[in-house]
Amino acid sequence: MTLNPRIVEIRQNVLKKNDLLARELRKRFQEAGVYVINMVSSPGAGKTTLLTEMLSRLGERYCVAALVGDLATENDAERLRESGAKVRQITTGTVCHLEADMVDRTLEGWNLADIDFLFIENVGNLVCPASYDLGENQRVVLFSVTEGEDKPVKYPTIVNSADVAVITKIDLAEAVGFQRDRFYEALNDVRPGISIHEVSVRTGDGIDEWISRLESDKAAFEKAVVSS
Amino acid sequence: MHELSIAHSLVELAIEAAEHTGIKRVQALYVKLGALSGVVKEALVFSFDAVIQGTPLEGARLVIEDVPVKVFCPDCQEAHILPEPFPMRCPVCGTKTGQLLEGREMELYALEGGVEDDVKPPDC
Numbered sequence: 001m002t003l004n005p006r007i008v009e010i011r012q013n014v015l016k017k018n019d020l021l022a023r024e025l026r027k028r029f030q031e032a033g034v035y036v037i038n039m040v041s042s043p044g045a046g047k048t049t050l051l052t053e054m055l056s057r058l059g060e061r062y063c064v065a066a067l068v069g070d071l072a073t074e075n076d077a078e079r080l081r082e083s084g085a086k087v088r089q090i091t092t093g094t095v096c097h098l099e100a101d102m103v104d105r106t107l108e109g110w111n112l113a114d115i116d117f118l119f120i121e122n123v124g125n126l127v128c129p130a131s132y133d134l135g136e137n138q139r140v141v142l143f144s145v146t147e148g149e150d151k152p153v154k155y156p157t158i159v160n161s162a163d164v165a166v167i168t169k170i171d172l173a174e175a176v177g178f179q180r181d182r183f184y185e186a187l188n189d190v191r192p193g194i195s196i197h198e199v200s201v202r203t204g205d206g207i208d209e210w211i212s213r214l215e216s217d218k219a220a221f222e223k224a225v226v227s228s
Numbered sequence: 229m230h231e232l233s234i235a236h237s238l239v240e241l242a243i244e245a246a247e248h249t250g251i252k253r254v255q256a257l258y259v260k261l262g263a264l265s266g267v268v269k270e271a272l273v274f275s276f277d278a279v280i281q282g283t284p285l286e287g288a289r290l291v292i293e294d295v296p297v298k299v300f301c302p303d304c305q306e307a308h309i310l311p312e313p314f315p316m317r318c319p320v321c322g323t324k325t326g327q328l329l330e331g332r333e334m335e336l337y338a339l340e341g342g343v344e345d346d347v348k349p350p351d352c
Contacts, residue, residue, distance in 0.1 A: 002344070003253065003342035003343070003344055004342055004343050004344075005255075005340070005341070005342050006251075006340070006341070006342070006343065007258075007338050007339070007340045008245075008249045008251060008338060008339050008340075008341075009337065009338050010242075010245045010249070010336050010337060010338055010339055011335060011336075011337050011338075012241060012245065012335065012336050013334060013335055013336075014234060014237050014238045014241060014259070014334045014335065014336055015234070015237055015334060016237075016241060017237065017240070017241075018237070095230075095233065096230055097230055097233075099233075127230070127266065128230035128233075128266070130266040131230065131234070131265070131266050131267070131334065153314060156264070156313060156314050157264050157265070157266035158266070160264055160316075160328070188324065189314050189315035189316065189317075190314050190315070190316065191316075191326060192316050192324040192325060192326040193324075193326050194326075
C-alpha cells in the first residue's frame, strides 16, 4: 500500500446542506403562494410586540402564520396566539439561531396553500442568524431606539444580509436622545441604500406604512413570479 | 457563537467530499472565509479541533484563507477591494456601493490527502 498525496478541489459552501434545504423551502413557499419574512434582532428589540401587531392587522384580510424561535419556553407562541393566528414555537435548546431544517420540521402538518404571510421570528441574536438562509423572501432586521446609534456597525454582517431595517419604539426617540442621522448613516455604511422604517406599536406610528409595505412587497413578488 | 455548528457542517461536508473524491486520509482542509461571513476564525479553528476527534478527519489541519470585501463601484465602473469591510464606499472615489462581489464566502475549496493504492512490490 502506498499513499499518493494530492490536493483535490471541492469548492462547496460549508453550509451547503442548509442552503439546499432553504432553496427547497423557498420553492415550496412560492408554489403555495406564501410570502415569508425572517425577523432578526437583539433580545428585547420588540420583535414579538411588532409581530403581534402585524398578525392581528394583517389577519383581518389575510391568513397569517408565525414560527417563533427561542432557546426555551413557549411564552412567545402563547403571546402571539392571542392574535388568533396559527403559531408554532421552535425551541432550539442551546442553539443560538434557526436553521432551515428546524423550519421544515416545524411546518409539518400545516397546509401552506392556506397561508398568505408566514413570519419567522428568529432567536434574539444579531450574530449567528446571519449565516442561515431559511428560505425567506425578505430578511428584516429590527433595532430599537434604546440600543445606540452605532449598533449597525457593531453587527455589520447581519445588517449587510438584511433587506429592510425597522426601527422600533420610535415613541421613545426623544426621551432617550436618539440621533436619527447618526443611526441612518451607520445603517448606510454597512448596507448602502437599505430601506428603513420607523414604528411604534404603542402609539401606532408608522404601523400603517409598514403593513402596506409588506402587502405591496408580496404583490410585487407574485407579479414578478407570474411574469417570469 | 455558532462556529461549533459550522465546524460540524464543515466536517460532515469534508467527510462526504473525501468519499466522493477517493481521499482515504485527509491531511488538510482549505477553507475560504469572507470578512462578511460572520464567522470568527479563531473560534472556528478551536471548534474544528474539538469536532474532528474520533472522526475520519482526526489529525487533519484546517487552513483558512481570509477573503476581503470586494465591491463594484458604479462610478468608476471597476471592482475594488476594501481595506476594511466598512464603510462600504469605493476606496478610490468614495461613492457608497452595496454591490458586493466577494466577502461572504464560507467555502471548503480543497482537500489535501492521500489515496491509498494497491501497488505490488517490485519483484526482486
